[in-house]
Amino acid sequence: MNRRLVDLARDLGLDPENRAYIPYGHDFAKIDTVAAGEGTAHGNLVVVSAVTPTPLGEGKTVTSISLGMGLAKIGESALTCLRQPSLGPVFGAKGGGAGGGRAQVVPSDRINLGGTGDGQAVGAAHNLLAAMLDAHLRHGNALKIDPARIAFSRVTPVNDGSLRKVITGLGGPLNGVPRESFFEINEASEVMAILALAHDRGDLRKRLGNIVLGPDQGGAPVRAEQLGAAGAMSVLLRDALYPTLARTSEGTPVLLHAGPFANIAHGNSSLIATRWALTRSPWVVTECGFGTDLGLEKFVHIKARLGNLRPACVVVVCTVRALKVHAGLAKAVLGKPLDQAVLTEDVSAVEKGAANLRHHLRIATNFGPPVVVALNRFPTDTDAEIAVVEGIAREFGAGFAVHSGFADGGAGAEALARAVVKAARPTDLRYQYEATGPLAQRLESLARNVYGAAGIELAPAARTRLAQIEKWGLGELQLCVAKTHLATTHDPADGGLPRPFTLPVRDVLVRAGAGFATVLTGELTTLPALGARPNAVDMDLDPVTGAPIGL
Amino acid sequence: MNRRLVDLARDLGLDPENRAYIPYGHDFAKIDTVAAGEGTAHGNLVVVSAVTPTPLGEGKTVTSISLGMGLAKIGESALTCLRQPSLGPVFGAKGGGAGGGRAQVVPSDRINLGGTGDGQAVGAAHNLLAAMLDAHLRHGNALKIDPARIAFSRVTPVNDGSLRKVITGLGGPLNGVPRESFFEINEASEVMAILALAHDRGDLRKRLGNIVLGPDQGGAPVRAEQLGAAGAMSVLLRDALYPTLARTSEGTPVLLHAGPFANIAHGNSSLIATRWALTRSPWVVTECGFGTDLGLEKFVHIKARLGNLRPACVVVVCTVRALKVHAGLAKAVLGKPLDQAVLTEDVSAVEKGAANLRHHLRIATNFGPPVVVALNRFPTDTDAEIAVVEGIAREFGAGFAVHSGFADGGAGAEALARAVVKAARPTDLRYQYEATGPLAQRLESLARNVYGAAGIELAPAARTRLAQIEKWGLGELQLCVAKTHLATTHDPADGGLPRPFTLPVRDVLVRAGAGFATVLTGELTTLPALGARPNAVDMDLDPVTGAPIGL
Known part of the structure; x- marks a missing residue:
């Protein structure tokens, strides 16, 4: 329970006296995975996805953390790989991304407030490129970049909707060339996706150079490399390339690394963290953003295809209340109490909503690896409702387990851990589209x-x-x-x-x-906005302890 | 020479096992000065200022670092308090702000690239307030803020001149209210000045709430507190309030904290760092931005008046070549080699330029504490030229010493250290304007x-x-x-x-x-821009060692 970070590091074969272990405050350490030695992958990779989420979230992070802790409880050691949550939405209306209840990465406030600052490093690298691009326009535009067709944004760490569309370069020719431009949140940056997908430092450097800023006046692509920006960007990302080691509320290890969005980007934690974890731990649990149609699909076709990953198990998180919401029983709205109907037993609504679970189980089983349905149990769920979910899992030949990690921590996820261990078998993925060929096809x-x-x-x-x-x-x-x-x-x-x-x-x-x-495929916002009464209004530092309150 | 950071911490009465000592990588540690215990101030405060600088800089940081190292060489222990340099200009045309030659804070690359990230925390807090301000306008503007008269900016960590004047809030009412706005660099933020001037966490919180955003439609000031932003801002600044302990190239201790600009802001490192240093070290050396008319004047009237500081000595850095440039012998241009005339003996030019030194010695001596002129010696300086400077120092009753810290480290600053020790005498400052009364007067x-x-x-x-x-x-x-x-x-x-x-x-x-x-009093830029060929173009990570090159 109260194991120190250095003890967790030793378990992973890291010597905390070695420079590969880089302390960041008392709660985090960055791991220089190259200096630490990469080793041979021998771990079982478990990928956590979910049914179509409601705006309330279905507890995918809680399940991922619980599963890691549950594996430890049954004597299997596991390393859980998560994304570093985005800072901005914490001040808006969303909670954090560090789990909850008795299944958290701690201290969750520091993680939700930006952890070791990788998002800020991504932002600085992204904005340096943007500044070099506009300076290039102002100083003669030798590359003949078409200012009206620039597709590269600036980024900000906060939910600042009024930066979604802006005009920059005003105030005269010493400042710049006026043009319409736009901001996104740090996590929507292509630089964040690159950080998550790079194999190593050299690959990061190459990918940064490959960023396309827009066409030149002849219609050819202009890349970051042509501005000479990629080297300086990789200098800014030096430390961000190291995953962050942290602890769960039960003292089990977690790697936090990169936080790409699951819509505009691919929504999975870094390949560097996952691959290194597989060399150090017999079990590696990782989470993808949103449902199997988004995060898991992108895990398979983007991250795993690139990294030759062979998952041993896919966990699909499901909640009874999500199926009821999908059945149309009530609308879930963030920040509002749930409709009483969702909290009352209604087996037929669960059966109706289960079409959603079937949809995701079809997607998940098609990818090849064994599937386990993890029912994240809420106190109002009844045995009859749960039996419906279990029956559907069996239809698809999937494993099934109920967990109560939020309330009970790892002890509440032992059954899930056993179901995963029983099902696990490293498997070649069945890709659902080819890696090459015409894009439309x-x-x-x-x-x-x-x-x-x-x-x-x-x-x-x-x-x-x-x-x-x-x-x-x-x-x-x-x-x-x-x-x-x-x-x-x-x-x-x-x-x-x-x-x-x-x-x-x-x-x-x-x-x-x-x-x-x-x-x-629709309108999408890559920069969230603040509502009329953002969470920030209720935040403060406790005047006595100095601890944040209201997060 | 090779003392570890934890050893320096112990010298300062800090237990590295205590939570007041917060490691940030292998090279830095943040100090929770409250948890560390404040103690009684007993140190001698030495304030380093300079003559009117040329665009090349006169080695004020090098002198401050050398003096700290020189004091150690003569058996007096010293703690040097510096500002955390700004990240942006490093990618433009300026060098870093961590000293140079054999008088550096190490590793200078990490310091110049943002150190422990305080500038980014300031940026996030500043931009959160800006986002809350624009969200308030969009959601009905209950405070009736006058959108055309908002005086609060957004900030960025990079030299991005095309953000100096922008129009934000475009793209429809869901995004925001269109208005003309502007960006500054993080270090120009009022939040950075607040961080540098706050007594403690409670004072920081109060000052953040006091930020005036602009007038309402009735002409009354609207403050950050009215938006409910100050608590959340202080949450973002929690760790930034802790000074960063680092080492010089000779293993002596340095505190880096806050980096306010010396034009729009007051250009001095934090009051928290200076006051805490005075409780832990018999000698505290601190540096002010630019000449005695800017950084020193603001040290006296803003920082010292607020913090009841009684400096024991003011050091005025002077170079022979600066006096020659002031005499009109040549124009100094950053990035260009110095005119040969400046490098050739010319006693009469030094005598002519010495009017500048006299101006600054008049300012410095008027403030009260003993003054020492520190001549930062360059290899081309001749004895006759140096004698002119010494003669002027004597005219004002000031001490005088030559130092060669850049070339020789602390050994080159022993004479300066002895001159400072000899002159030092904690002194009540003679303020040159009243603390209260009509502003114009x-x-x-x-x-x-x-x-x-x-x-x-x-x-x-x-x-x-x-x-x-x-x-x-x-x-x-x-x-x-x-x-x-x-x-x-x-x-x-x-x-x-x-x-x-x-x-x-x-x-x-x-x-x-x-x-x-x-x-x-003139045009001023609070957001630097990149030139046609910024330094960033020459930067990269060494593909073998991973170390930054080109900085």
């Missing part, structure tokens, strides 16, 4: 095979962009679909029950440094 | 008594603003004059030789959280 495979769509419908802008990408020689990018997480389709109004649909593609963004093309 | 005293101006000339905007400040009940703010550092007057074209002048005041900015009114 690969996208169609993805839409059909994963989403269950009848096909895709390309808007003229998307068609033009796909042709441009192939003309630029970037046809071998992977696909990163920006799609609502609140429905099985592209339309959040559809909710969690699948329906026949065709996927409309509005536009495509080039993220050549990250190695993917972002496919836009 | 106090400003006139400052201009006459410090700058040697014949008086002040208030532009109509400045006059209106001063009246507004007094109407707002803020007449007791101190004065923070933004004035060129390259001349004794307000006009950089005047150079270093004093001439009769009247100080023109263009405008006045309210910085009620920091506790001063910023008096603008």
Whole structure:
């Protein structure tokens, strides 16, 4: 329970006196994975995904943390790999991303407030490139970049909706060239996706150089490397490339590293952390953003394909209340108390909403590795309701376990840990679209095979962009679909029950440094805003202890 | 030489096992000065200032570091308090701010790249307030803030000139309210000045709440406290409030803390660091930005007056080449080799330029504490030239010593250390303007008594603003004059030789959280820009060692 961070490091074969172990305050240490020695991967990789989430979240992080602690309880040591949560939304309306109850990474306040500052390093590197781009325009634009077609943003750590669309470069020619521009949140930066996908420092450097800023006046892509920016950006990211070791509330180890968004980016923690973890721990638990159609699909086709990962098990988190919400019993709204109907036994609603679970189990089982359904139990769930979920898991040949990690910590996840150990078998993934070939064709495979769509419908802008990408020689990018997480389709109004649909593609963004093309299937916000009464208003430091309150 | 950081901590009475000692990587530790215990101040405070600098810098940081090391060499232990350098200019055209040669804080690359991230924390806190301000406008503007008169910026860590003037809030009502706005660099933030001037956590919290954002439609000031932002801002600044312990290249201790600009802000390291240092070390050396007319004047009237500091000695750094440049022998341009004339013996040029030294010695000696002139010796300086400088020091009853800390480290600063020890005598400061009374009258005293101006000339905007400040009940703010550092007057074209002048005041900015009114006497840039070929282009990580190159 009260093991120190240095003890956890020793368990992982790290000597805390060695320079590979870099303390960051009393609660975190960064790990220089190269200096630590990479070793041979021998661990079992368990990937945690979920059904279509409600706005309340289904406890995927809680489940990932509980599972790591549960494995420890049954005598199997595990290392849990998570994303570093975004700082901005904590001040808005969202909670943090460090788990909750008795299944937390501690101290959760420090983690939710930016941890070891990697997000800020990403922001500085991103904004340095943006500044060099605008300085290039102002000092003669030798590369003939087309100022009206620049596709590269600036980023900010806070939820600052009024920076979504701006005009920069005003105030005269000494300041810059006026143009319309936009800001995103640090975690939406392509630089964050690059950090999460880089194999090593050299690969990071190369990917940063490959960032496409926009076309020149002849229509050719202009890259960060041409501005000479990638070296300086990698200097700013030197320490951010090291995963952060932290502890759970039960003293088990966690690696936090990179926090790419699961819509515009691929929503998985870093490849560096996962691969290193597999060399140091017999069990590695990692979590993907949103449902199997988003984070897990991107885990498979982007992260795992790139890193030759062979997961031993996929865990699909499900809650009774989510299925009830998907059945249409009530609307879940963040910050509002749940409708009483959701908290009352209703087996038929669970059966109706279970169409959503079936949808995700079809997606998950198609990828190949054994699947376990983890029911994150709430106090109001009844045995009859739970039996419905278990029955559906059995239909798909999946394992099943109830866990109560939020209330009981690792002790509440022993059954889940046993179910995972029983099911686990490292497996070659069955990719649902090819790694190469025409982009539109690969996208169609993805839409059909994963989403269950009848096909895709390309808007003229998307068609033009796909042709441009192939003309630029970037046809071998992977696909990163920006799609609502609140429905099985592209339309959040559809909710969690699948329906026949065709996927409309509005536009495509080039993220050549990250190695993917972002496919836009709806409006998406890459910079959250603050509401009329943001959480920040209730925050303060305790005048006596100095501890944050209101987080 | 190779003493570890934990050994330095023990020398300062800190137990590295105690939670007051917070390691940040292998090279830095933050000190929770409250948890460490404040104790009684018994140290001698030595304040390092300079003549009017040339664009090349006169080695003030090198002198401060050398002096600390030189004191150690002669058996006196010293703690040197410096500002945390700004990240942005390192990628532009400026060098770092961690000293140089054999008088550095190490590792200088990490320090120049942001150290322990305090600047980024300041940026996040500042930008959270800006986001809450714009969200307030968008959600009905209950406080009736006048959007056209908002005086609060956003900040960025990079030299991004194209953000100096922007229009934000575009793209429709869900994003925000369109208005003209501006960005500054993190170090120009009022939040940075507050961090540097706060007595403790409670004072920080209060000052953050006192930030004036602009007038409401009735002309009354709207403060950060009214938006409910100050608590959340102080949460973001929790760790930034702890000074950073680091080592010099000779293993002596340094505290880095806060990096306010010496023009728009007061240009001195934090009061918290200086006061704590005085309880732990018999000698404390601290540096102020630019010449005695800027950093030292602000040290005296803002930092020392607030903190009841009684300096034992003021060191005025002078170089032979600066006096030659001030004599008009050549123009010094950053990044260009120095004109040969400056490098050749020319006693009469030194005598002519010495008018600048006399100007600064008059300012420094008027403040009361004993003064020592530190000649930062360059290899081309001749004995005859040095004798001129020594003669002028004697005219003012000041001590004098030559040092060669850049080339020789502490051994090259032993004579300077002895001169300081000999002169030192804790002294009540003679303030050159009153702490209270009409602002214009106090400003006139400052201009006459410090700058040697014949008086002040208030532009109509400045006059209106001063009246507004007094109407707002803020007449007791101190004065923070933004004035060129390259001349004794307000006009950089005047150079270093004093001439009769009247100080023109263009405008006045309210910085009620920091506790001063910023008096603008010329155009000033609070956001540097990148040139046609910024330093960033030459930076990279060494592919083998991973160490930054090109910094």
